[in-house]
Amino acid sequence: MTPPRRQRLSARHEPPPPPEPAAGKGEEKNPERLYVVAGAGEDGARAAVDLVTLIVARTEPPPSAAPEQAALVRLCTAPLSVAELSAYLNLPFSATTALITELLAAGLVQARAPIVRRAVPDRSLLEAVMHGLQRL
Numbered sequence: 001m002t003p004p005r006r007q008r009l010s011a012r013h014e015p016p017p018p019p020e021p022a023a024g025k026g027e028e029k030n031p032e033r034l035y036v037v038a039g040a041g042e043d044g045a046r047a048a049v050d051l052v053t054l055i056v057a058r059t060e061p062p063p064s065a066a067p068e069q070a071a072l073v074r075l076c077t078a079p080l081s082v083a084e085l086s087a088y089l090n091l092p093f094s095a096t097t098a099l100i101t102e103l104l105a106a107g108l109v110q111a112r113a114p115i116v117r118r119a120v121p122d123r124s125l126l127e128a129v130m131h132g133l134q135r136l
Contacts, residue, residue, distance in 0.1 A: 046097050047097065051082055053081065054080065054114055054115070056078075058108060065108075068091070068099055069099055069108075082096060082100065
């Protein structure tokens with residue numbers, strides 16, 4: 001098998017210019033927008049939430065709420081984890097945490113510990129219950 005032959009680029013063949021980003025895509029990666037969304041708190045403290053903390057709305061969003069805050073409160077009618085909220089809002093975890101901190105301070109949402117699956121009961125206990133029921 002022979003290797004493919006390389007062709008030299010002549011002066012007439014210039015590489016095409018890189019494509020310009022679409023209007024919607026450039027805004028998603030803009031760090032200034034994330035700073036505005038996250039806000040600058042007085043002390044910069046954040047709520048102690050992790051990716052699996054469940055967030056539940058207590059009330060409807062007030063008319064004075066920012067669009068991102070209103071969207072987050074509307075999403076939380078049923079318990080959602082911070083990771084799910086971050087994905088649905090298309091925001092990084094840090095910006096979502098800042099939004100949640102503001103909403104927790106305002107009393108619009110509530111943070112809950114994740115639901116932990118309980119351990120499976122012992123098999124011998126289940127067999128004893130089953131045998132007891134069969135004797136009845």
